[in-house]
Amino acid sequence: MENTDGLSYGWEWCRRHRVAPHLPTLFYIPDYVVPEQEAQSLREARASKAKWVQLSGRRLQNLGGVVHAKGLIPAPLPSWLQPLLGRLAEEGGEGGLYGGQPPNHVLVNSYMPGEGIMPHEDGPAYHPVVAILSLGAPAVLRFRRKPKPEDDSSVPAATGGPPARRGSGAESTSLLQPPELPQQQQQQRPSSPPQETPESVAGAGAGPGAGVAAGEGPGYEVARPQQCPPYIASVLLQPRSLVIFRDEAFTDCLHCIEEVSEELLDESVANLDMYGLSPGTTLPRGGERISLTVRRVARVMPSILRPR
Ligand SMILES: O=C(O)CCC(=O)C(=O)O
Numbered sequence: 001m002e003n004t005d006g007l008s009y010g011w012e013w014c015r016r017h018r019v020a021p022h023l024p025t026l027f028y029i030p031d032y033v034v035p036e037q038e039a040q041s042l043r044e045a046r047a048s049k050a051k052w053v054q055l056s057g058r059r060l061q062n063l064g065g066v067v068h069a070k071g072l073i074p075a076p077l078p079s080w081l082q083p084l085l086g087r088l089a090e091e092g093g094e095g096g097l098y099g100g101q102p103p104n105h106v107l108v109n110s111y112m113p114g115e116g117i118m119p120h121e122d123g124p125a126y127h128p129v130v131a132i133l134s135l136g137a138p139a140v141l142r143f144r145r146k147p148k149p150e151d152d153s154s155v156p157a158a159t160g161g162p163p164a165r166r167g168s169g170a171e172s173t174s175l176l177q178p179p180e181l182p183q184q185q186q187q188q189r190p191s192s193p194p195q196e197t198p199e200s201v202a203g204a205g206a207g208p209g210a211g212v213a214a215g216e217g218p219g220y221e222v223a224r225p226q227q228c229p230p231y232i233a234s235v236l237l238q239p240r241s242l243v244i245f246r247d248e249a250f251t252d253c254l255h256c257i258e259e260v261s262e263e264l265l266d267e268s269v270a271n272l273d274m275y276g277l278s279p280g281t282t283l284p285r286g287g288e289r290i291s292l293t294v295r296r297v298a299r300v301m302p303s304i305l306r307p308r
């Protein structure tokens, strides 16, 4: 369908929300929800009966069901999420964000200052789009290209690989996951029992390039710092904002949030102008950030095949 400018609605939507010239499938919408909606979502997420799982660098609630290699074993999504899910299904212009289907899976992540999420990809279990609503405190989401297999001259961490980095992107360490071990399982603290979560399955299929925390799993590999590609784009996620990435940014890049208490807003952060901020500024993370990661698991397991 075309509008009066001769542009398809999808194209116009993209043009309006695109933030980073180097990563045209990364989109950002400030103030996607109003403060009252933010406060209500924070209350609901904190009061939720769903189990919080403590991972390395964050806490996680998994809503909408369990993702297996053969698809999603669905579970009802809580009613407080329904207005947001309905709205997201309508985003993206023509065709919608999730291929004309509603999203069916939500992760609630909670990060305190100093916490983050290692470089990873969300994996092939999902329709290649993710929308993330940020609540509470700010953070910076950073993207780099997935290392190509021929770039991988990694060294086993057990033989003295560098520690996980806490600095700016250029000198930081890319953390590679051995394909045979589920990603989420490796990210859990050693004290927590292994659990099946969506990313464990998605990550398991992702192969080299998906992230894992250094020092937290046997057999992981850590790339040498000089092998680590720089961030190609970053985006400041202010409270109440929505970030969306799809296609190339979803499939060809790793994304992460650094484990810092203060974000350095470097040149890679693509949306500083919007907030009147200049590169080189630092921004305290301030308090707890809760994010809602909304995706569609492409395959839903037929009920006849579901384990009882
Ligand atoms: O909290 C965020 O903004 C990122 C979450 C994320 O990457 C994920 O849940 O896979």
Ligand SMILES: [Fe+2]
Pocket: 120, 121, 122, 255
């Ligand atoms: Fe992710």
